Amino acid sequence: MNIFDYSATSLAGAPVDLAQYKGKVLLIVNTASACGFTPQYKGLEEVYKQFSDKGVVVLGFPCNQFGAQEKGTEEEIGAFCEKNYGVTFPLFSKIDVNGDDAHPLFKQLKKEAPGLLGTEAIKWNFTKFLVGKDGKVYKRYAPSTAPAELTGDIEKLLSA
Template structure:
């Protein structure tokens, strides 16, 4: 069985990142955008990252320009925006497609492992969130409207005591 840790991605700086480095961590993987109505969720995602990081948790952000072209910037512009506007410290990756024939393999896995409403695998909008267990399997899929703070209890449950 595949897990999130079997995939790699490219960092905002253009460096390959093996997701195996997050083995044994609880992850919240999110497709993000800088010009979306949900963009203020960056602040809540950063709060979750800071709150639970020491216990083995990380948020991973994957900018995506597939929804309303709401992530038009370069990787450098995305990084500068997230740092200056929201003081983001969690890892951000290079822009990816989450739907369609060019969808990043990680996102193909996430969608298949945790289909959305009515069993649909496609991502409907920016800030769809996947909570991943320490073994790399998907525990929950959350809609873009789910606020990061509303996920804290589920994170706590996966982190244990």
């Protein structure tokens, strides 16, 4: 299986088949509204605006598993992201990224791109996964990695 074989639920509650993104480069991020890294929403939006017309889509997946930093409802999350960071990239309903109830997409992402020392668990909010046009995970990035630092890798995947 690859990333395009999965589906998720949009922030508005609609099913989204990730196959619609075939042929695009994806930046998939687990997000939170009350985290020290929350200002990265701005950087993610800048990457999305810079590359969306070239075939890059940022996908945000709110998660409340780290310090309970995403307590809001889907409606509150969407309003917060739009009002504070002007987010226009797709956001999905709140999910788990670790444990038995982890979303199947994130199980696949972690399997294809384990973290430090081969551990699969996601350590914190704003862990980023860059996925190539073929639906295979290219690389995993730490929460502290600013979205702008990914532009070189994004350009490499766009030209592949």
